[in-house]
Amino acid sequence: MTEGSSQPSATSDSPLDELKQGIRNIPDFPKPGIQFKDITPLLADGRLFRMALEQMIGSHQPDDIDLVVGIDARGFIFGAAAAAMLNAGFVPIRKQGKLPFETIEQSYDLEYGSNTIAMHRDAVLPGQRVLLLDDLLATGGTAAAALELLQQLQAQVVEAVFLVELEFLSGRKLLGDVPVRSIIAY
Numbered sequence: 001m002t003e004g005s006s007q008p009s010a011t012s013d014s015p016l017d018e019l020k021q022g023i024r025n026i027p028d029f030p031k032p033g034i035q036f037k038d039i040t041p042l043l044a045d046g047r048l049f050r051m052a053l054e055q056m057i058g059s060h061q062p063d064d065i066d067l068v069v070g071i072d073a074r075g076f077i078f079g080a081a082a083a084a085m086l087n088a089g090f091v092p093i094r095k096q097g098k099l100p101f102e103t104i105e106q107s108y109d110l111e112y113g114s115n116t117i118a119m120h121r122d123a124v125l126p127g128q129r130v131l132l133l134d135d136l137l138a139t140g141g142t143a144a145a146a147l148e149l150l151q152q153l154q155a156q157v158v159e160a161v162f163l164v165e166l167e168f169l170s171g172r173k174l175l176g177d178v179p180v181r182s183i184i185a186y
Helices: 015-021 040-044 046-057 074-085 141-152 169-173
Strands: 024-027 035-038 067-071 089-095 102-108 113-120 129-137 154-166 181-183
Touching: 015 046, 015 181, 035 113, 040 089, 046 074, 046 154, 046 181, 067 141, 074 089, 074 129, 102 129, 102 141, 113 141, 129 141, 141 154, 141 169
Parallel strands: 067 089, 067 129, 129 154, 154 181
Antiparallel strands: 024 035, 089 113, 102 113
């Protein structure tokens, strides 16, 4: 804002523009042809990190959500912080073989390979209100597998939220009728 004015100056960036500036593009990672969206600069800036969390939480209020579920590994960063802000519990969905208790598992394909994710069999009770958070929605395989695990546990998935969506990969088509929201789209 300019001094004495209630209007933003012509050079001020919108919050989404600021968040985009905190994400760098890494070509050919992890393999040739992939344009990796690196969120580490955004995470290193406390103001941008908080702004991203506020955007991801959106209109959800403390106690509206029982559990925030984050997908291994960057989904843990946003999910745990959002859970604390929402006065909710946090549940990790991890790669196969990383959880110590009885698990349920789901395999999936992703943009550059395949994987299996797991969660504890007792992590979510039937009917609990869940907010699923992750950093990126690309082909949708990981998120669809996470939603399948939550469906097996009879969770009420309120919304799936992603910091970044690669729209050209049409990943949200795999997510069924769960409300999906992304903050930044490429």
